[in-house]
Amino acid sequence: MEVSCAFPTSLSSPDDIALAEELGYDRAWVYDTPQQSPDVWMTLALAAERTERIGLGPGVLVPSLRHPMVNAAGTATLAALAPGRVSVSFGTGFTGRRAMGYRAITWAFMDSYIRAYRGLLRGEVVEWEGARMQMLHPDGHSPARPVDVPVLVGALGPKGDAVARELGDGLFATLQVPEFMKDHPQAAFLVWGTVLDDDEQIDSDRVRAAGGPGWALAYHGAYEFGGPDAVRALPGGDAWMDTVERTPDGERHLSVHAGHCVELNDADRAAWAAGGHVLLRDATISGTRDEVRRKVEELGAQGVTEIVFQPCGPDTRAELERFLDAARAVATV
Template sequence: MVRVGVVLLPQERWARARARWLRAEELGFDHAWTYDHLAWRDLADEPWFATVPLLAAAAAVTERIGLGTWVASPNFRHPVPFAKDVMGLDDVSGGRFVLGVGAGGEGWDAGVLGPAPTRGVRTRRFAEFLEVLDALLTQPVTDHAGEFYEAHAARMIPGTIARPRPPFVVAANGPRAMALAARYGQGWATYGPVPDDDVAADLAQESWWEGLARMVEGFDEIAAGRTVGRWLNLDGAPRFSLTSAALAVEGVERAAALGFGDVVVHWPRPSGVYGGDERELERFAAELPRLRTLEPAPR
């Protein structure tokens, strides 16, 4: 079965955002996500709310839909207090929380608390971040002394509802991060290859799918038979998935053929990044029952 999720950017006050999160559940999406940034790219000077309280509020008003971060990173988080946040979100949601987590990009978040780390440092930090988070969320007391983090008798009581902990969906595009996804993740998440802006739109779209297929083959080799789910951010492609419902449906079908069991799209914004018509989201949602009958290609 293929499951489909939707990302809602944290840009609206809860008085308005509440209806949208409820609508995501009503439309039948399997999971709903928000970004975990302090600000983001071209939207840095627009309204942008904190991730954890937003997801806690969404968890309190929804009943069925999975909820998660797409994705959290060590750019501004320490694993000890963040593990407490994860435990809280797991509790409020009744075990529905999924931790999407990545190494952190090179954008605004990377340097807001100090000099941005190099790529190599970022990868080592991410490995330790995952190690400590995994330990914190699977045992009541944790001690750790590493290159980037320390934990001294860090307590996680009563622990999470999800056992042994909430699922980790680890974002990874390169081989080192993919190895971490295979080791710690219940899921591997990707936005696919970086699109080539110099290629015509239709050719760029096909080139993206071809590059994604190569990435899947690479992850298959790294995972070496481990059971790790595949999660695709469909909006990593050159064309926004909800330009039309038909394009989004095609994307889910192609993702399933590559072995992805979970696919994520973005709620259309009025303009700019992810700009589109919400009526296309509604039309796409009407196709979800059929899309769930798809079986991801075995890997």
């Protein structure tokens, strides 16, 4: 099993990725969330210049945010800066779209987008939005086509699985392990959490800062996929929902996704204080070193070939070190 990391793209991400390389992580993914992040391709280019070995990639690109030619050109540029180290993943936009008030894109759109994107990287003439186009980069403007990079697809259901099987090289999943995970030769799984000391309480300030942003996704996801009733069924869910509902309905998505994967927003803090923190071990990979090791081991048994950990809180180095120590015990067996 590969042990990789992920970062919500920030101005410090290039340095964070250099640190991850120093510590021994296999790959670093950064999020395509323009409503809260710097540009993903600029960030990866800076990371490429500051590293030599670690794999790099956007995880996940949201197709509707850019024309396929733009993402193809970005991919080719990164492949030139970090040859042999680039992977790309695509998703339907849990945060990259929903935080701006849109629904996820359809799998039909994803299918046609990846076909066009991969065709462009092969140097083919493709059709998009009724026009025929091709990468026309002269020498010195891009690597020669074809530009071959692994492409993973973020899928949890059968439609996404079908697209991943036909057009992708593997799977990029989070929140839950799909039953078809084992069917893919490369299967990355994104997790959050923190490694606790043996006597550390889960409601401590450190644990809230380091494990809280990942824990909060249980509430964000319940709201987006199940609605208010699904949230209120969770511990602290009434406090979370009552806070969100103070925002006008047309802007409610802004309060839901504020601080997403970075820090607790007002609703998250209300739910945590109301007892929601009891979900930390279930909602994230948090636990003692031995508990985290067992959780990683269980994910491997379910078909995960690459565990992807996103550190949170003020001490990125410590979180990366703690997780790598636990995960490597599994990865090297």
